Structures are given as structure tokens and as C-alpha cells.
Amino acid sequence: MNSISQLPDPAATPLADIDFSDPRMFLQDNWYAYFARLRNEAPVHYQADSPFGPFWSVTRFDDIVAVDSNYQDFSSEPVIVIGDPEEDMPLDMFIAMDPPKHDLQRRAVQSVVAPKNLAQMEALIRSRVADILDNLPLGKTFNWVDEVSINLTTQMLATLFDFPFEERSRLTYWSDMATAAPEISGGNADPQEREAALMDCLATFTRIWHDRKAAGSESFDLISLLQRDPNTSDMVDNPIEFLGNLVLLIVGGNDTTRNSATGGVLALNQNPAEYDKLRADYGLIPSMVSEIIRWQTPLAHMRRRATRDLEFRGQKIREGDKVVMWYMSGNRDERSIDNPDAFIIDRENPRHHISFGFGVHRCMGNRLAEMQLRILWEEIMQRFSFVEVVAEPKRVQSNFVRGYETLPVRVHSRQG
Amino acid sequence: MPKITLVEFNGADHTIDAESGTSLMLNAINNGVPGIDADCGGACACGTCHVFLDAQWLDNAGEATSLEDSMLSMRPDREDTSRLSCQIEVNDAMEGMVVRMPEYQM
Numbered sequence: 001m002n003s004i005s006q007l008p009d010p011a012a013t014p015l016a017d018i019d020f021s022d023p024r025m026f027l028q029d030n031w032y033a034y035f036a037r038l039r040n041e042a043p044v045h046y047q048a049d050s051p052f053g054p055f056w057s058v059t060r061f062d063d064i065v066a067v068d069s070n071y072q073d074f075s076s077e078p079v080i081v082i083g084d085p086e087e088d089m090p091l092d093m094f095i096a097m098d099p100p101k102h103d104l105q106r107r108a109v110q111s112v113v114a115p116k117n118l119a120q121m122e123a124l125i126r127s128r129v130a131d132i133l134d135n136l137p138l139g140k141t142f143n144w145v146d147e148v149s150i151n152l153t154t155q156m157l158a159t160l161f162d163f164p165f166e167e168r169s170r171l172t173y174w175s176d177m178a179t180a181a182p183e184i185s186g187g188n189a190d191p192q193e194r195e196a197a198l199m200d201c202l203a204t205f206t207r208i209w210h211d212r213k214a215a216g217s218e219s220f221d222l223i224s225l226l227q228r229d230p231n232t233s234d235m236v237d238n239p240i241e242f243l244g245n246l247v248l249l250i251v252g253g254n255d256t257t258r259n260s261a262t263g264g265v266l267a268l269n270q271n272p273a274e275y276d277k278l279r280a281d282y283g284l285i286p287s288m289v290s291e292i293i294r295w296q297t298p299l300a301h302m303r304r305r306a307t308r309d310l311e312f313r314g315q316k317i318r319e320g321d322k323v324v325m326w327y328m329s330g331n332r333d334e335r336s337i338d339n340p341d342a343f344i345i346d347r348e349n350p351r352h353h354i355s356f357g358f359g360v361h362r363c364m365g366n367r368l369a370e371m372q373l374r375i376l377w378e379e380i381m382q383r384f385s386f387v388e389v390v391a392e393p394k395r396v397q398s399n400f401v402r403g404y405e406t407l408p409v410r411v412h413s414r415q416g
Numbered sequence: 417m418p419k420i421t422l423v424e425f426n427g428a429d430h431t432i433d434a435e436s437g438t439s440l441m442l443n444a445i446n447n448g449v450p451g452i453d454a455d456c457g458g459a460c461a462c463g464t465c466h467v468f469l470d471a472q473w474l475d476n477a478g479e480a481t482s483l484e485d486s487m488l489s490m491r492p493d494r495e496d497t498s499r500l501s502c503q504i505e506v507n508d509a510m511e512g513m514v515v516r517m518p519e520y521q522m
Binding site: 068069103107113114115351358362367 | 453456457459460461462483486487489490492493519520522
């Protein structure tokens with residue numbers, strides 16, 4: 001390996017010479033020391049140059065909460081990832097809008113994940129989880145990401161959209177393509193393949209929209225909800241906004257839960273004493289789920305734009321400056337979380353984490369995500385004494401999605 | 417130290433000796449009242465300490481800020497009497513106040 005492709009020494013390199021957007025930090029899972037330095041030495045840090053242009057890094061928990069909940073000073077427009085909008089394929093989505101437009105579009109769809117609906121979904125999710133787990137190969141090494149995490153979350157996504165079930169793997173493919181552009185997150189998608197995938201997504205859902213409209217659907221899937229709300233009932237006529245919101249809902253319902261479903265297995269394998277605690281008390285599953293979501297932090301960052309010249313924690317931020325909140329750093333901030341690098345499934349205040357974001361853009365599907373992970377672990381513990389990680393995971397190259405491509409495991413049946 | 421009664425969605429009620437000058441959310445948490453999550457710890461940033469006040473107490477509780485209003489507008493079960501309990505500072509005049517909790521926090 002030549003020296004250019006190596007990351008700089010996190011302790012000895014001047015902060016000005018470190019690129020905090022470098023996706024290899026996440027691919028190699030060695031970002032911790034770099035961001036600990038920022039939290040300690042320059043918690044609101046300006047990087048004058050990067051592949052994504054100049055940007056501020058906000059790295060402490062409380063500072064992230066302050067930026068995230070101040071939409072007047074820190075706008076979510078035009079995009080919420082570090083990379084700037086693509087000229088040839090602009091996408092509008094409500095996560096990248098400010099109030100009041102954001103509120104109108106989000107309100108149209110959020111009831112799909114209201115806990116009242118979730119209670120009705122619980123039995124369906126449990127039967128699917130059981131089916132997935134009962135068909136895992138005993139005594140053989142397999143990829144947990146494909147067989148369990150992707151399988152489970154893609155089935156859920158198909159249900160939320162009422163998407164043709166046998167074609168559901170297309171949703172996963174579109175989701176992966178959407179986030180993997182080099183200029184958006186440092187990913188490695190081929191631009192032409194990505195554009196073709198997103199156009200296919202748009203065409204497919206445009207067809208579904210019109211078919212469903214013609215059929216007069218009264219169901220509570222996301223498309224029907226958009227059609228019924230007067231603020232979004234003609235969204236299909238605005239392809240940039242329709243595709244943008246599709247991408248938002250697909251990625252939001254897919255990547256995040258998927259990577260937490262994998263991260264939990266990895267965390268328990270790295271912390272065998274915690275796995276023993278879980279084996280002794282399944283009642284810890286709900287708090288463990290929150291801890292997994294904190295520990296994994298499936299989305300590494302959200303990006304904002306300063307709407308005016310302002311001073312924040314002693315730093316002069318100028319109008320138009322890009323401000324990146326690094327969620328995975330906030331979740332490891334010892335000022336707000338005791339012993340933050342440790343994975344502790346019975347933490348005192350496990351819900352106090354930053355993974356769902358804060359403010360008006362706080363994750364809409366947070367309770368659904370928690371429920372899926374809770375059911376997954378309840379059913380795992382009924383069946384397996386040990387989900388054993390047998391080789392290192394392969395991680396996703398991205399400074400946005402903190403995820404896994406592979407996690408080779410073997411499952412050990414409780415019956416031995 | 418006004419006495420405030422918090423009523424869960426299932427009707428179970430909890431009367432607490434609240435501490436004036438601190439938030440209603442903190443009083444509920446410190447007294448172990450279920451039904452308030454308060455994920456963000458009181459920063460008006462998560463919406464999981466949602467409560468309904470009896471209409472007669474709305475004036476005393478003060479005006480919601482625009483941020484609180486935005487957070488509340490995300491709630492499918494919002495009512496005219498909805499507030500985030502982390503944004504309500506308890507005072508002595510709240511003696512006897514009754515606060516209802518929603519079916520769920522999200």
C-alpha cells in the first residue's frame with residue numbers, strides 16, 4: 001500500500017491536515033481517535049478544504065442537539081448529506097426542507113408509523129422474523145447481512161409501501177444506489193448505474209401511484225397516505241419531489257434498521273459479558289435495543305446550512321456555511337454519556353442517544369425501528385444460544401451510512 | 417410544592433409533590449411516573465414528553481415557543497391542550513393541576 005492511501009496518524013497530525021470527511025475512516029472503522037480529538041480540542045471545527053468543499057464539524061452531544069433543534073439558524077435545505085446536490089439529478093424530500101413545508105409533507109405520511117399502527121404490525125413482523133430465523137442453515141457459515149438484516153427490513157419496507165412482495169429486493173437495490181454516490185457520501189456507486197436505478201424507481205412508483213389511484217385505495221400504505229393528503233395529493237406530478245421523498249422513505253426504512261440488526265450481533269460478540277447478561281435476562285432486550293442503536297449510529301451525520309452570520313460556541317459561522325453534525329461522535333461524547341465507548345445493555349438512560357436526531361427532523365420511524373429490533377432479538381433468544389461471528393465484517397465505504405456488507409456468522413441452536 | 421396529578425392513558429393516576437421552578441417533565445421522571453420518555457433530556461428537541469393540560473391551566477403554563485409548536489405539530493394525536501412537559505415550569509399556583517398523558521410517545 002502506498003503512503004498516500006493511508007490515513008494520517010490521529011494523535012500526531014495537526015487537525016488542519018486531517019480530512020474528517022474521509023470515508024475510509026468508516027470503511028476501516030478507525031474514526032474514533034480522530035473525532036475524540038475534535039471533541040476535546042476543537043468541538044466546532046472548520047475544515048477549509050475537502051472533496052465536499054469546506055465545512056464545519058460539530059462533534060459534541062449537546063452542541064449537536066443545539067444545532068439540530070435550531071432550524072431557523074441551521075437550515076436543512078438544500079440537502080442533508082455532506083455532498084452538495086447533484087445538478088443532473090436533483091431530489092427534493094421533506095427531510096431537506098424547513099418548516100412549514102416540511103411539516104406539511106411529513107404530516108401526510110407519519111401516521112404510517114404511529115404506534116397505533118405498529119401494534120397491528122407486531123404479529124406480522126414476528127411471524128416474518130420467525131420464518132427467517134427458522135430457515136437459517138445450522139452448522140454453516142453464512143452472511144447475516146443478507147440472510148437476516150436485509151431480508152427482514154426489505155419485507156417491512158414492502159409492507160409500508162404495499163409494494164409487490166416478490167419484487168421487494170428492488171427496494172433494497174434502489175436504497176443502496178441512492179446513498180452510494182461518490183460525491184454524496186464518498187461511496188462507490190457507478191454514476192450511470194445509479195441514475196438508471198433511480199429512474200427505474202421513479203417509473204415503477206409512478207405506475208404504482210396511478211394504479212392505486214384508479215383502484216381507489218383506502219389502505220394506510222405510504223403511497224395511499226400521500227394521495228389522500230391535500231398537501232401531497234399531486235406529488236406524482238412533480239418527479240423531483242416524488243422521487244426525492246421515495247428515496248427518503250426507502251432509505252429511512254431500510255439502511256438504518258438493517259445496519260442496527262447487524263451491529264447488534266457484532267456488539268454482543270465483542271462484549272461476551274453483555275451477551276451473558278442477555279442470556280440471563282431477556283427483559284433487557286428493550287434497553288439493549290436502544291444501546292445497539294446508540295452504539296451503531298447507523299447514520300454518521302446530518303448536514304445543515306447556516307442561514308445568517310452567527311457565533312456558535314465561540315466560532316464565527318458565516319451565512320451559507322455547511323455545518324455537519326457527526327452523530328456517531330455525539331454518541332461517544334463522555335460529557336453526555338457515561339463510559340460511551342462501552343457497549344452496556346442495561347444502561348441507566350439508554351434512550352438518551354443521538355442516533356434518531358433531534359428537532360423537527362427527528363426520525364419518524366424510531367418506534368418501528370425499535371420494535372423490529374426488539375422482536376428480532378426476542379425470537380433470536382428463543383432459538384439460538386449463540387449467534388457467533390466467525391470473521392471480521394466488511395463495512396460500507398461511506399461517511400453517511402455506517403453499515404455492513406457482510407458479517408459471517410454461525411448460529412448455535414439452543415437445543416445444542 | 418404544589419400537588420399535581422398525572423393521569424396515564426389507561427386511567428391510572430399519580431399525584432406528586434412537584435417542585436416549583438423545575439420542569440413538569442423532570443418532576444414526572446423524578447417521581448417515577450410512567451408515560452413520559454423525554455429522550456432528549458429536556459431540550460424541546462424530541463417530543464417524547466407530550467402531555468395534555470386541562471384547559472383551565474393553559475394560561476398559567478404560558479405560551480409555547482415556536483420550536484415547541486413545531487415539535488408538537490409532528491404529533492398525530494395533537495390537541496389544542498397539547499404541551500411538551502419539559503417546557504412547562506412548575507409554580508406554586510399549579511396546586512391541584514391535572515395532566516393527562518397520551519397513548520404513546522413518539
